[in-house]
Amino acid sequence: MSSSLTSIYDNIAYALQLHGKAITKLQEQASSGNRVNRASDSPSDAYRIIGLNSQDRSLASYLGRVTELMDSMEMSSSLLSDMASDLADARTVVTQIVGGIYDAEGQKQVANRLNNTLEQLVSLANTKEGNQYLFGGTDTDAAPYRVVREGGKITQVIYEGSHEARSINVAPGLEVETFHVGDDIFRSDDRGDPVFLGETGAKAGTGTSNVRGDVWLTVDHDGTNYRLSIDDGATFVTVPAGGQTNQAVTDSRTGRVLYVDTTGINSTGVEMVRVPGTYDIFGTLISLRDALINERGVPRSELLDFIDRGAAAIEEVRNLVVQTNTSTGSKIAFLNTLKNHLEDTQFNVTDETTRLQQADVAQIAIDLSRREILYQMSLSVAGKLLSTSLLDFVQ
């Protein structure tokens, strides 16, 4: 091995550079706490880490949406519980009327109570969470229900929200519907045959009527023929002699039609026609309230029969709300499970990222110490080589 000045210098420089670079790298790892501070430190690990970082952010994003969705679902569930409770109270008082607890004045009080329940339900159905209405489907920007009033009292509650549900991504490849479509959950869609409650002899026709809820059928006689109306006499349809098995009677206000078998009509009068499976919570309460006020002068026996069936109608719509609440509860439970799964996944992702990226501090300390010793030794050896030469001994 040559001990020329040049070779000594080159060796010193090389050793110092080598150990210096290693020390710098160890210092960087120590100060950042990371083994991988750039992709070139370990390309394969860097590829994995950068993917895990993306996955972590994605999971955080999903968790945020799941949490927000759960909040709105829980709010919806709470509202639905309130609605179910209000409807249960309404059913109780209606049942009490049938049981004869209330006199005429009491009935009026019950009518007011039903009216208040109606107002309350409309208010609940128009609830916002954050800036979004909960029961308007995709149309979360506007109140889904609009009321029509006469004399200050609600006569109609019209759904003006969307009929589509909004889906959002809550996990990779998983979409969940968010806000309820009010028209789907507050209105029954299991149409049955109309039930005629009066004594006029009218029966359901063979066609499928499209009236909903309760309809008041007026049967009168013009001296020649019977006439039928379901819009409180605004329009009439004449029953031909002998009647028809499937006569259409149209409500001029809504365009909806009731098919009536008029062959058995034998008297005039006003009778309630119920269409089971078509009730909505608002229409039911409106009908019951109006029935209790009884501006049509329906005979008491018919009225009680109607009110009795009205209790069943309330139960029907209450069940709708309860079912929706149950399914909402299931959805919340599912989301909770999903949230736990996402959190577990996120934990694993973070754990693996840490394992890949984080530096072993103890090892760094050992390596740093070793390098420092080597660095000092290089300097020491160089000093010894440079300090002694033949010239020192030549006289």
Place this chain on the structure above:
Amino acid sequence: MNDFGIALSGLRAAQTALDIVGNNVANAATEGYHRQRVELSALDSVPIGNVEIGAGVSVSGVTRLIDGLLEAEIRRQQSAHEQTSQELSILTSVESSLGEFTDTDGLNATLDAFFKALQNLAAHPQERVWQNEAISTAQTLAGEFRRLGTLMMGLEEQLLLEAKNTAASINSLVTQIAELNNKIQSIEISGQHANNLRDQRDSLIMSLSKLADTETVERPYGVVDVSIGRLPVVTGSMTMSLEAGLQSDGSLSVYVEGDEVATINVQAGRMGGLLALKNELLAGFESDLDALAKAIVSQVNQYHVQGLGQDGSFQQLIGWAMNGTDLSTTATPVTDGSFFLRLTNTTTGLVERHAIDVNVSAATPDTLDTIAAKIDAIDGVSASVVSSQLQITADLGYTFDFLPAVLSEPTTMNLTAGSPPTVAVSGLYNDSDNQTFTFRAVGGGSVGNGLLRLDVTDADGNIVTAVNIGAGYAAGDTLELDNGIKITLSLGQVNDGDSFEIEAFATADTSGLLAAAGMNVFFSGSGALDMEVCSEIANSPGRIATSLGRDLTDNMAALNMAGVQDEAVESLDGMTPSQYFHRIVADLGMEVSLKQSRQDNIEAMIQNLEQHRSEISAVNVNDEAALLLIYEKMFQAVAKYMSSIQTTMTTMMDLI
């Protein structure tokens, strides 16, 4: 008597040897110096009487201790080291600029933030705060791409400048080498040794090899010819100058000065590194980055063009400036197909849909002008091309858009009964192909009565489903098909065979023209350098197309745009945008890591080679000190000998 001659020769030889030793010691730390050794040889003997007596010593030469092959290998490794160092330096700075694995958000985090904002927008499509967040993150993303694009452009300019400077340095060194060739030749042709000049020249050649890969050929009288990339740049005392510049295809090359065609294949040295960076390494990275930006722009835009935001339909749309009106040269490809313009009469509420065919493969292909003419032919809108920009303007009382939503009524009706029902269409079509569905009545009668149904077939005549509209169906109730389309029939009469058609659109543009022309797009730009959020969107967050449905309350368009994050894109080698960027980072990291390893290996190799060279050519002070003692003693001895001769001569003279 040859006594004094012998003494004189000894004194001269010792003196010369001491000079050589002194020169070696003086140059012990001189970079590139090769130690020299005096060659002494005994003079021919002279017969004196019966014996042959030596005539002394002469300096037969001064040898420069050098291993040519070793020097050549060191030059080769230095060349490789410089190239690797150059490449590593630039690639490391590019890696740092990506900002990954640092506390600041790199492109990866920015990309994730953008798609997260789109997901949030899909959850709150009508809220301003989320619209603003989507725009803000999009602008940040575009800004990040532009930053990297600008960085790459700056690096390219820097590389070109450095290449030019390096070529100038090469030319300067080449000139100096040629001059030294001349001097060395003139000295050695006379029989002398020009060792120091050779050292100077070898040092220059070493410097030259760091700039480019060199080959040398020894010629007589110490002349060395030098080639770079097999092109002779030094031939004796003649030189050839080089130049660096950009070719017509944008590549960086080195060529003979004044002749761009005569390019040289420089494969090592700093110049080799600069060429590799500009033409391969950085070009590849830049191409990948541009591909990623372009894919994000086109994928997001393809969903955005068809949607609408809260602000609703358009009074006017102006596309971006295109490269002329030829549709075959658009940055986003345009193919044969159609796009559908939906026109709304704001007074009557009537909505019509008009198809505009696009044909780019015909003998006379469509141009932007012909497309404008087709649109202009529609009553209610006018269209033109101004400064290569397609402009569509709705007439007074009209608005337009490209929503794929089903129209509120069937497109064609063939209901022959006296009082047919009204058919209302709604819903969100969720299938993947555009279709025309025919609803044909089977049986006749009144809606809601008897046996009456509608058979639904697609454009190929395949039965999709059958829906009951007789007994059991309440007129006015909604019938929903599996593909999301909903119909409602009012009361009325239907004859057997009556039919109506509904057009359902998965996409309102099968040609790609809307995105190519910049109509209702979210992003503009064709690559990293010019990617931007369209100003119309940035200035009006309500313009972000979140909905595909008629009532503009759904979030389908926003969901589709957010879904781009997980879409495999053909132009990205079948990867999602995030995966593609991860690969870019990892590939760059791998390149840097390999270069670093290579540099370390070459440095170790150079270290070994230089150690070996030191053993041959470097000055060992101890060795020289020993020689100094020897030659000093020799000089003293010879001087003593001369003194003895003088004494003997004096004694002889005294005897006489």
